[in-house]
Amino acid sequence: MTSIKKVLCGAAVAGLVAGTGSAVQAQVGLSAVTADWMLAAENVLLLGTDGTNLDKILEYAYNDDSGFKMLMDRGITAATSMIGHMTMSTPSWSTILTGVWDDKHGVVSNIYRPEPYTTWPSVFNLIEYNKPEIETTVISGRGLFTEIASTGGYPADNIIGISGGSTSAEMDELVAQETISRILATTTNPDISNFMFAYQSQVDHAGHSYGGGSDEYMQAVINVGANLKQILEAVAQAEAITGDRWTIILTTDHGHQQNPDLPGFSLGHGFQSPNETSSFVMFSLAGNEAQAGAQNLAYRTVDITPTILQAFGIPMRPDFDGTPMQLDPRLLDSTVFPDDLKQALQDAINSFGYPNIGTEIMLGLRALAGGAGYMLQSYVLNPMLNYLQTLVDQDIFLVSGLAEGAQWVLRTVGEPVVHVVAELGRAVGYLTGAGVIAPIDGPLPAPGAAEYTGGLDALLADNTFVAPELGDADLPALLDVDALVG
Ligand SMILES: [Zn+2]
Numbered sequence: 001m002t003s004i005k006k007v008l009c010g011a012a013v014a015g016l017v018a019g020t021g022s023a024v025q026a027q028v029g030l031s032a033v034t035a036d037w038m039l040a041a042e043n044v045l046l047l048g049t050d051g052t053n054l055d056k057i058l059e060y061a062y063n064d065d066s067g068f069k070m071l072m073d074r075g076i077t078a079a080t081s082m083i084g085h086m087t088m089s090t091p092s093w094s095t096i097l098t099g100v101w102d103d104k105h106g107v108v109s110n111i112y113r114p115e116p117y118t119t120w121p122s123v124f125n126l127i128e129y130n131k132p133e134i135e136t137t138v139i140s141g142r143g144l145f146t147e148i149a150s151t152g153g154y155p156a157d158n159i160i161g162i163s164g165g166s167t168s169a170e171m172d173e174l175v176a177q178e179t180i181s182r183i184l185a186t187t188t189n190p191d192i193s194n195f196m197f198a199y200q201s202q203v204d205h206a207g208h209s210y211g212g213g214s215d216e217y218m219q220a221v222i223n224v225g226a227n228l229k230q231i232l233e234a235v236a237q238a239e240a241i242t243g244d245r246w247t248i249i250l251t252t253d254h255g256h257q258q259n260p261d262l263p264g265f266s267l268g269h270g271f272q273s274p275n276e277t278s279s280f281v282m283f284s285l286a287g288n289e290a291q292a293g294a295q296n297l298a299y300r301t302v303d304i305t306p307t308i309l310q311a312f313g314i315p316m317r318p319d320f321d322g323t324p325m326q327l328d329p330r331l332l333d334s335t336v337f338p339d340d341l342k343q344a345l346q347d348a349i350n351s352f353g354y355p356n357i358g359t360e361i362m363l364g365l366r367a368l369a370g371g372a373g374y375m376l377q378s379y380v381l382n383p384m385l386n387y388l389q390t391l392v393d394q395d396i397f398l399v400s401g402l403a404e405g406a407q408w409v410l411r412t413v414g415e416p417v418v419h420v421v422a423e424l425g426r427a428v429g430y431l432t433g434a435g436v437i438a439p440i441d442g443p444l445p446a447p448g449a450a451e452y453t454g455g456l457d458a459l460l461a462d463n464t465f466v467a468p469e470l471g472d473a474d475l476p477a478l479l480d481v482d483a484l485v486g
Pocket of ligand 1: 050051088089090204253254
């Protein structure tokens, strides 16, 4: 399969040279673009840190102790705004992992449903369907990511749900250690390509509990920076051993409200204030050292899945909202080298505003309706069930039995209520424009089915296409019509 893979990658390089030649010429330092680094981009690490404001990274973690700055020094950084899109966790991560916005995937709640990811396949499915030989891994203490990676006919190879740790900081540390050991383990199989996704949760938790302007939020940003530093050092170690370069992308799903007058008071996120729509993309493309430390304000979180697929030479879906950051001329043209990256990024963040009032009201309504089912489940139903469980566990005469009965009633009544509220939330989401655009491509065919819905590109890229083994037979003899009919 190696030769076919190289042909496909070579075609991508040819496309880059032919289609975007002028843009490449205009780029400072892009003369280093060669077919070699396109072929070498076989390990891609996607890192996610939940609810992390870039201005807080710049304030607390723009120093040599932090992996945030290490990655900014190694790659290209974008301050980006999700203005006009939901700033809730699952909707936003769904955009990052599918390459389409919420008006297509339709996710408006943090309650997991598989259907959006079979209609709009995740990056895990798209890689496993097109190139199953790539080793795909997700490492997360949050069920959302292990669930997305398990969904569809082409799940990730390694779905590592991390449990343990009494705080989200401890959980993140465990995720980081597992990520490091898996990065180092790739060096024993240097010919196998890897895609890994690892997730850090504590910044979002600190934001919800204490607010985006709190000391706890600051400490969480510093902690994640320290974890990222260890992960990036492991990547450097793996690179030194194998000689391969890794492509690394780091992003967040949304920001957090910051209230300077009331630092401890926050509604978290979900609405359209600039601090909530604030996001960022840090992008270090394998072999692109020439643009280290640059800024690109055109990258968006929706570009991440197309960029990952491009790195592996996998064809784009026709209805992606994002484009590959290493290929799109508009994105390539937007890379600049500011004298002071920190100040340039802060200036960009300061320029973010609010959407028009209609969009703001519509998305606020969608957030409230979409979030209601999850709030009911997380803050009312589950705490009540947990409290009743403590009574059941204590084995108190009469009381424990009554608690058990009350749990039954709550489950019987409460769970359908949560379901109805969540469905109503989806209906409101639909009425406000979420999930209203149907896909062009059909769902990925079931594994083993000989049906192609992805057009000629998908057919050519699919690994079920194998060049015939000709052995010692010489081609002219095979093409001899007389020999065939005779
Ligand atoms: Zn989130």
